[in-house]
Amino acid sequence: MSVQLTKGESAEMYIKAIGELTLEEALVPISTLASRLGISPVSATEMVHRIVEQGLVEHERYKGVRLTETGKRRAMLVLRRHRLWERFLTDKLKLPWEDVHDLACRLEHAVGTEVIDALVDFLDEPSSCPHGNPIPNSEGEFEYSDGVQLNTLRQGDEGVILRIHPESRDVLSFLAQKRIKPGAALSVIDVDDFDGLLTISINGVDQIIGQRIASHIVVAA
Amino acid sequence: MSVQLTKGESAEMYIKAIGELTLEEALVPISTLASRLGISPVSATEMVHRIVEQGLVEHERYKGVRLTETGKRRAMLVLRRHRLWERFLTDKLKLPWEDVHDLACRLEHAVGTEVIDALVDFLDEPSSCPHGNPIPNSEGEFEYSDGVQLNTLRQGDEGVILRIHPESRDVLSFLAQKRIKPGAALSVIDVDDFDGLLTISINGVDQIIGQRIASHIVVAA
DNA sequence: CCACGTTTATAGGCTAGCCTAAATAGTTAG
DNA sequence: CTAACTATTTAGGCTAGCCTATAAACGTGG
Numbered sequence: 001m002s003v004q005l006t007k008g009e010s011a012e013m014y015i016k017a018i019g020e021l022t023l024e025e026a027l028v029p030i031s032t033l034a035s036r037l038g039i040s041p042v043s044a045t046e047m048v049h050r051i052v053e054q055g056l057v058e059h060e061r062y063k064g065v066r067l068t069e070t071g072k073r074r075a076m077l078v079l080r081r082h083r084l085w086e087r088f089l090t091d092k093l094k095l096p097w098e099d100v101h102d103l104a105c106r107l108e109h110a111v112g113t114e115v116i117d118a119l120v121d122f123l124d125e126p127s128s129c130p131h132g133n134p135i136p137n138s139e140g141e142f143e144y145s146d147g148v149q150l151n152t153l154r155q156g157d158e159g160v161i162l163r164i165h166p167e168s169r170d171v172l173s174f175l176a177q178k179r180i181k182p183g184a185a186l187s188v189i190d191v192d193d194f195d196g197l198l199t200i201s202i203n204g205v206d207q208i209i210g211q212r213i214a215s216h217i218v219v220a221a
Numbered sequence: 222m223s224v225q226l227t228k229g230e231s232a233e234m235y236i237k238a239i240g241e242l243t244l245e246e247a248l249v250p251i252s253t254l255a256s257r258l259g260i261s262p263v264s265a266t267e268m269v270h271r272i273v274e275q276g277l278v279e280h281e282r283y284k285g286v287r288l289t290e291t292g293k294r295r296a297m298l299v300l301r302r303h304r305l306w307e308r309f310l311t312d313k314l315k316l317p318w319e320d321v322h323d324l325a326c327r328l329e330h331a332v333g334t335e336v337i338d339a340l341v342d343f344l345d346e347p348s349s350c351p352h353g354n355p356i357p358n359s360e361g362e363f364e365y366s367d368g369v370q371l372n373t374l375r376q377g378d379e380g381v382i383l384r385i386h387p388e389s390r391d392v393l394s395f396l397a398q399k400r401i402k403p404g405a406a407l408s409v410i411d412v413d414d415f416d417g418l419l420t421i422s423i424n425g426v427d428q429i430i431g432q433r434i435a436s437h438i439v440v441a442a
Numbered sequence: 443c444c445a446c447g448t449t450t451a452t453a454g455g456c457t458a459g460c461c462t463a464a465a466t467a468g469t470t471a472g
Numbered sequence: 473c474t475a476a477c478t479a480t481t482t483a484g485g486c487t488a489g490c491c492t493a494t495a496a497a498c499g500t501g502g
Contacts, residue, residue, distance in 0.1 A: 039489090
């Protein structure tokens with residue numbers, strides 16, 4: 001039989017998370033990483049040491065971590081697997097938008113290149129996941145179209161939703177319920193800085209959205 | 222994020238293996254189990270104790286283990302997941318027969334009922350895996366058509382290959398190379414008891430096969 | 443420029459799964 | 473009935489990942 005389990009799955013979670021957080025800041029504090037992964041800062045520090053040893057990340061003491069070239073490539077390949085599974089789960093298995101992220105998190109570590117390459121063929125080489133995030137190619141490269149977070153827009157601004165990032169279950173299910181998806185055109189009707197609420201119009205319907213949710217919505221610049 | 226990994230995957234491997242071995246003998250010795258899983262007898266004993274605690278198996282000291290009703294159901298559901306993934310990998314992703322078993326071993330633990338139910342629909346409710354083994358239904362029930370191991374046949378016997386069981390990479394790749402699959406008609410031309418070799422004719426072609434391989438081929442009675 | 447908050451390190455501990463070596467208990471054949 | 477073999481237990485150890493509590497190092501605002 002011989003099925004080695006668990007070997008380095010955590011490491012993959014770490015570099016994937018670092019890769020995603022790097023989009024916001026070049027140097028990711030370990031504490032940020034820890035809270036993103038729902039792990040104690042001490043444990044995160046330990047793990048960071050391990051993956052530094054493996055040459056996947058660089059650590060600037062008291063500043064944060066950054067992926068090495070090897071690490072970045074590895075992280076992008078995990079993201080690739082994740083987003084391909086998401087496409088499969090939504091397009092082929094017709095599973096709900098808000099479920100596929102968590103499900104893909106479990107599948108992304110399960111199989112390697114052979115299956116993923118076959119999956120790419122099967123899915124006709126998709127270029128983005130159902131939430132609008134680009135799928136890296138087999139070299140780990142991808143293109144990220146410019147956008148700004150919805151919460152930085154002001155009254156009267158208009159745009160088209162590019163993607164939801166980062167993805168998290170509660171945000172996605174909120175958006176699914178409101179039928180807010182990539183591709184939708186929106187305009188900002190009102191910004192309430194005091195309560196941190198935005199009133200926006202999407203597809204002609206007015207919606208009220210909080211800051212936290214808005215920060216996950218990336219709009220074409 | 223919160224993705225619990227590894228939790229009880231080993232236990233699933235154990236009960237799956239016991240379930241498969243139970244077809245041959247009602248009471249599976251721990252040593253048999255251990256060698257099937259490629260694990261030391263001591264470790265297997267430890268794990269057996271754990272799954273006895275969980276009420277999944279019964280252990281008769283010095284005799285062997287047997288699945289409880291709960292355990293049997295759980296084991297069959299793992300087998301179900303395994304075989305459905307095998308079908309997906311061969312039918313949809315066009316991956317080779319001999320690869321899909323090991324790949325499915327990694328996928329079978331990754332996701333639960335939601336994905337599996339959707340997969341069943343997507344695959345049009347298949348009734349067997351690519352190697353001819355039946356896929357249990359969502360209650361863990363299945364039908365096993367009667368058959369005998371090829372190595373028990375004598376000269377002149379004829380039959381149709383029902384399934385390859387148990388599945389293991391080396392056996393499957395040997396058979397793939399020889400194009401021996403379920404559904405093929407065969408007749409036994411010669412049995413060499415001394416060397417343990419069988420000469421059989423499959424689809425009009427003569428093939429020489431060893432005892433070990435033959436014991437994995439189940440032929441319609 | 444120094445106290446305060448943040449970041450990291452140290453120490454000690456836990457669980458799941460695996461390992462080997464050696465002791466013991468049970469089964470069976472001669 | 474006992475020797476030989478097999479099955480199991482005991483003892484001791486390992487790694488990966490996580491934890492808490494505490495201590496030390498750093499960097500920055502007043």
